[in-house]
Amino acid sequence: xxxxxxxxxxxxxxxxxxxxxxxxxxxxxxxxxxxxxxxxxxxxxxxxxxxxxxxxxxxxxxxxxxxxxxxxxxxxxxxxxxxxxxxxxxxxxxxxxxxxxxxxxxxxxxxxxxxxxxxxxxxxxxxxxxxxxxxxxxxxxxxxxxxxxxxxxxxxxxxxxxxxxxxxxxxxxxxxxxxxxxxxxxxxxxxxxxxxxxxxxxxxxxxxxxxxxxxxxxxxxxxxxxxxxxxxxxxxxxxxxxxxxxxxxxxxxxxxxxxxxxxxxxxxxxxxxxxxxxxxxxxxxxxxxxxxxxxx
Amino acid sequence: xxxxxxxxxxxxxxxxxxxxxxxxxxxxxxxxxxxxxxxxxxxxxxxxxxxxxxxxxxxxxxxxxxxxxxxxxxxxxxxxxxxxxxxxxxxxxxxxxxxxxxxxxxxxxxxxxxxxxxxxxxxxxxxxxxxxxxxxxxxxxxxxxxxxxxxxxxxxxxxxxxxxxxxxxxxxxxxxxxxxxxxxxxxxxxxxxxxxxxxxxxxxxxxxxxxxxxxxxxxxxxxxxxxxxxxxxxxxxxxxxxxxxxxxxxxxxxxxxxxxxxxx
Ligand SMILES: Nc1ncnc2c1ncn2[C@@H]1O[C@H](COP(=O)(O)OP(=O)(O)O)[C@@H](O)[C@H]1O
Ligand SMILES: [Mg+2]
Numbered sequence: 229x230x231x232x233x234x235x236x237x238x239x240x241x242x243x244x245x246x247x248x249x250x251x252x253x254x255x256x257x258x259x260x261x262x263x264x265x266x267x268x269x270x271x272x273x274x275x276x277x278x279x280x281x282x283x284x285x286x287x288x289x290x291x292x293x294x295x296x297x298x299x300x301x302x303x304x305x306x307x308x309x310x311x312x313x314x315x316x317x318x319x320x321x322x323x324x325x326x327x328x329x330x331x332x333x334x335x336x337x338x339x340x341x342x343x344x345x346x347x348x349x350x351x352x353x354x355x356x357x358x359x360x361x362x363x364x365x366x367x368x369x370x371x372x373x374x375x376x377x378x379x380x381x382x383x384x385x386x387x388x389x390x391x392x393x394x395x396x397x398x399x400x401x402x403x404x405x406x407x408x409x410x411x412x413x414x415x416x417x418x419x420x421x422x423x424x425x426x427x428x429x430x431x432x433x434x435x436x437x438x439x440x441x442x443x444x445x446x447x448x449x450x451x452x453x454x455x456x457x458x459x460x461x462x463x464x465x466x467x468x469x470x471x472x473x474x475x476x477x478x479x480x481x482x483x484x485x486x487x488x489x490x491x492x493x494x495x496x497x498x499x500x501x502x503x504x505x506x507x508x509x510x511x512x513x514x515x516x517x518x519x520x521x522x523x524x
Numbered sequence: 525x526x527x528x529x530x531x532x533x534x535x536x537x538x539x540x541x542x543x544x545x546x547x548x549x550x551x552x553x554x555x556x557x558x559x560x561x562x563x564x565x566x567x568x569x570x571x572x573x574x575x576x577x578x579x580x581x582x583x584x585x586x587x588x589x590x591x592x593x594x595x596x597x598x599x600x601x602x603x604x605x606x607x608x609x610x611x612x613x614x615x616x617x618x619x620x621x622x623x624x625x626x627x628x629x630x631x632x633x634x635x636x637x638x639x640x641x642x643x644x645x646x647x648x649x650x651x652x653x654x655x656x657x658x659x660x661x662x663x664x665x666x667x668x669x670x671x672x673x674x675x676x677x678x679x680x681x682x683x684x685x686x687x688x689x690x691x692x693x694x695x696x697x698x699x700x701x702x703x704x705x706x707x708x709x710x711x712x713x714x715x716x717x718x719x720x721x722x723x724x725x726x727x728x729x730x731x732x733x734x735x736x737x738x739x740x741x742x743x744x745x746x747x748x749x750x751x752x753x754x755x756x757x758x759x760x761x762x763x764x765x766x767x768x769x770x771x772x773x774x775x776x777x778x779x780x781x782x783x784x785x786x787x788x
Contacts, residue, residue: 315580389632396618396629402578403616408604408633408681518620 230360235483236476237358241367243475244374248429249452250459250467251381252422257461258398259418260310263322267426268449269332274298274427275347275434275441276336282348290348295427301332302423306416337443345434345441353436366435377428378468381421385464390417398462451478454504460517469515474500525551526572526608526685526718531586533567535579541567543740544586549685554707554717556727556748558757559737565720566613568737569687572718573610574600590685604633607684614693615674619663623654626662626673630680639682646713647676650706668699675706685716692723704730728752 249267256264264270278287278294285293305328310321351365385391397404397414405411426449433448434441455474459466481488482496507515526549533542542564549555559565570576572588572595588595590608598606618626627647631640648655651672657665662673671691678686688707692700704726711717711730721727727748728734734751736744744756751757 389628392621392625392628393632395621395625396632399618399620400616402575403612403618404629405575405578405600406573406604406610406612407630407677408601408609409629410599410601 231483233359234361234363235479237361238363238367238483239476239479240472241363241371241475242479243455243472244371244378245429245432245448245471246452246455246475247378247468247471248374248425249449250456250471251378251464252425253452253456254459254461254464254467255394255418256422257456258464259394260306260321260415261318262310262325263461264325264419264422265322266305266325266329266332267422267452268446269329269336270298270301270423270426271430271433271449272336272441272443272446273301273332274430275445276340276345277427278431279345279347279434279441282346287348287350291431294431295424298427298430299420299424302419302426303416306419310419311412311415333443333446340441340443344439347431347434347441349431349435351435364436366432366437370432370435373428373432377425381425382464390414394418451500454500458504458507458514460514462518463514463516466514466516474503477503525549525591526716527587527589528568528572529587529589531568531571531588532584533564533571533576533581534584535567535581537582541581541740542571545735545737545740545742547735547742547745549716549718550733551684551716552711552714553732554711554719554730556724556731556734557718557720557737558722558724558727558734559720560722560760562739563737564740565737566689569610569689569718569720571596572603572608572687574598574603575610601633604681604683607682608687609678609681609683609685610687611674611678611689611691613689615667615670617662617665617670617673617677619661621662622659623662623665623673624658626677627654627680630677633681640680643680643682647679650679650709651676667695668702671695671699671703672706675710679710679715683715685718686710687718687720689720690722691719692721692726700726724752724757728757 249271252267253264256262274294277297278290281290281293305325309324313321349366351369354365355362356365356368385394393404393409393414396407397409397411401411430445433445451474452471455470456467457470458473459468459470477499478496481499485493485496488495528545528547530544530546531542532540532544534540545568547557557565557568567581570579570581571583574595576582583596590606593606595603595608618629621629627644631643634640653669654673654676657669662670665673675691691703695703700723707717707719707730719727719731728751731748734745734748735742736757744751744754
């Protein structure tokens with residue numbers, strides 16, 4: 229029973245990180261109808277920047293700078309590419325982000341080399357125990373931070389002018405424009421927020437139990453994709469649910485791998501995709517999605 | 525005053541939607557633009573409201589000015605800020621937003637909180653039913669209520685000139701009559717109106733001036749009541765032979781009727 233609860237808690241904390249990434253996908257998609265395939269690089273860029281600045285300016289300033297710098301990259305991509313090319317087929321714009329991703333990944337990989345950079349988290353890899361169940365300090369803080377950010381996000385999305393503008397634009401961009409809503413600004417803000425959330429997720433992903441900043445972090449975004457898709461790519465609530473489902477499924481599959489050996493070793497790595505496929509077979513537009521995903 | 529001069533608009537460089545039209549909306553007036561499907565009515569409004577780009581449309585020649593300032597090539601949000609707001613064809617309510625959020629979206633172009641709250645009071649006064657339904661999703665309203673919401677949403681920006689694209693589309697005759705009354709009331713409160721319609725009876729009933737669009741050109745124009753009497757308009761838009769002017773009389777009668785608050 230304790231094993232189960234431990235896995236559940238670890239799954240939730242991993243899911244919270246996935247949810248941060250998936251929320252970014254969802255709002256970027258809602259605001260600009262573009263799927264950001266460059267989130268892997270954004271995660272890595274965020275973590276890398278924090279690790280590089282950490283020595284000179286200390287962890288918390290480095291953290292803030294890393295998040296801002298990553299948000300800046302999101303803004304640049306939106307302004308220089310997505311916004312300029314509005315009217316181009318959406319599939320082209322999405323594929324364009326793959327190009328940006330490859331360029332950023334190549335450069336970051338070159339800079340990191342064979343090092344394992346340390347992001348310098350002031351918290352270590354100690355286990356926190358609550359009753360008989362436990363998780364690393366890093367994951368605990370990840371869960372708390374993600375919970376706070378997600379709560380802030382949903383409050384803003386529901387109540388703020390930004391949220392109303394965002395939802396109106398997602399539903400009908402032309403009519404939103406007729407109401408005086410600046411579509412470019414809505415889209416730019418979505419990219420800023422999506423990229424900033426990715427940097428926060430990146431920071432926690434390179435903490436314990438992961439050894440540090442390596443290009444391998446990039447691959448995590450590929451696991452957050454199924455989270456966003458299975459929730460319904462245009463749904464923020466879906467991104468949250470999808471993140472949690474994938475996180476828990478992955479933690480369970482790794483934790484019970486002895487019992488799941490008949491499925492082959494490393495089943496934990498493919499479980500996000502298996503879950504996504506199962507959900508999409510039943511609900512083609514995802515758990516909470518409204519639009520057909522075929523338009524992506 | 526809105527002035528459109530010799531306006532030519534094409535889509536995708538090929539389709540000629542407007543072939544040189546000239547018209548004016550004087551301050552404080554209701555001006556109707558009549559025309560059948562494909563005449564170019566919506567294109568005219570898109571050009572004025574700055575959303576032509578979203579449809580790959582382009583102004584080939586001509587000018588659109590409001591209060592002396594050119595609107596051509598301006599961003600839609602700046603045109604709204606300048607006091608010209610369009611209610612789109614088919615209402616286009618944000619169906620997943622509540623009534624209140626729809627109105628908020630309508631006021632998004634301005635930062636003036638006091639003006640927005642005054643505008644909201646005005647909208648709820650004009651359309652008490654919207655106040656009753658403020659927490660309901662827009663998509664759950666009836667067609668008539670959605671049209672009220674679409675108009676109310678546009679009023680949130682405090683327009684000097686309101687552009688209406690076929691507000692009677694798909695509505696029952698009784699509701700159309702109420703729309704006509706509401707347009708008069710909005711106009712009485714000081715907003716000029718450019719009313720695009722296929723329903724000539726309603727439009728000529730509320731308008732001071734009218735223009736008839738025919739495949740991208742103005743074919744007739746003048747005083748709305750005068751125009752309603754002409755043979756061409758009678759035949760083409762009012763569905764009567766020459767000399768039979770009961771529809772016009774009815775329209776005139778409706779427009780002078782005292783206004784009742786819209787409660788449907
Ligand atoms: N987005 C568009 N792309 C290409 N052609 C269009 C577009 N919208 C309208 N048109 C064409 O422009 C002409 C005028 O259309 P429109 O302005 O919608 O007329 P109306 O509103 O009077 O029915 C029509 O021939 C129509 O086919
Ligand atoms: Mg039309």
